[in-house]
Amino acid sequence: MYTYSSKLLEEAVDEFALLPGIGKKTALRLVLHLLKQEDKNVEHFGHTILRMKEEIVSCKVCHNISDSEICHICSDPYRDKKTICVVESIRDVMSIENTQQYTGVYHVLGGIISPMDGIGPADLTLESLENKVKTGACKEVILALSTTMEGDTTNFYIYRRLHVYPVEISTLARGVAIGDDLEYADEVTLGRSLLNRTSFEETFKNSNHGT
């Protein structure tokens, strides 16, 4: 498609174009941008990528990414190890951590069951989750997966596998989002939030208004 005046330029563009959501044109823009930067900045960029892959590891306990064998959440003595929140990916851990409402630990599945994409239970870290529950050291498993069909399937699969052990299994509350107009809430969500209505005092106690 393009005639590059440098073999190395072409190689660099091809490498960038392998990244998700980046086509040849964007890749070329990125490479030309890097070429205009100072040597030491580009060197730092290249070395960061190399170091990242070498040094970032997966936490042995929760499979979250970490700089050490056990991540800072799992090794935090103030976190409640008896409550495990099961999430699909590392990004979900970040989202939940951002709420500053959760004091338990996590378990990163590394995906959800999706036959369409060829992802079955064996591709996820389910065995390691079961092992944690088996020992009886865990009191509650919170399933915090997406509310999609794949998420529901995975929820159900995990429930079937874990309900034989003495552990409480819960899912995230579903309902109308805070700040949402009732008019624009979909029927399924609105219907569920009516069925699972909570006591006003409870809601008021948990709300962050004025704190």
Place this chain on the structure above:
Amino acid sequence: MYTYSSKLLEEAVDEFALLPGIGKKTALRLVLHLLKQEDKNVEHFGHTILRMKEEIVSCKVCHNISDSEICHICSDPYRDKKTICVVESIRDVMSIENTQQYTGVYHVLGGIISPMDGIGPADLTLESLENKVKTGACKEVILALSTTMEGDTTNFYIYRRLHVYPVEISTLARGVAIGDDLEYADEVTLGRSLLNRTSFEETFKNSNHGT
């Protein structure tokens, strides 16, 4: 904004977010994608970036990027060294090369005069262009800059500076694009293409139809 579970991850995300058009969210997606790839692919990516900055140089003659001191266009014995096409950036060289209609050489300015962005004539490779013209070895300078106000300003500046030498100075033809509907052409373009109308035989001879 985000709580990263790894310092190195945060560093990598910050590095990617420095690239143009890439925010923190996209940067995180790219980094997580790289972490999922095989070691050797990521290593290759990192090394390509390092090598690129070290080994890609600017051609001493035309300022195009190149793997060697003189780029493959300038060192090609079949290219007409008497015709110099002045372009803003490396990308424009690629665009013109793609047409396969040009057999002369290039001169990359490295930008256009734009007082708004603080780019003046001194920031461009104008002196090196003048030196080429001064020697009399060049017969024609084709100004192939964007048809924006900045492009026109730069065109005019170059014209003023070079017209004292015995050299022909031309610009790209402006007119209705091939495949364009007259209805949707803007008035300025349409007006100009009427004023600069070409003989039908000439157009027919140059057209690529049926070749």
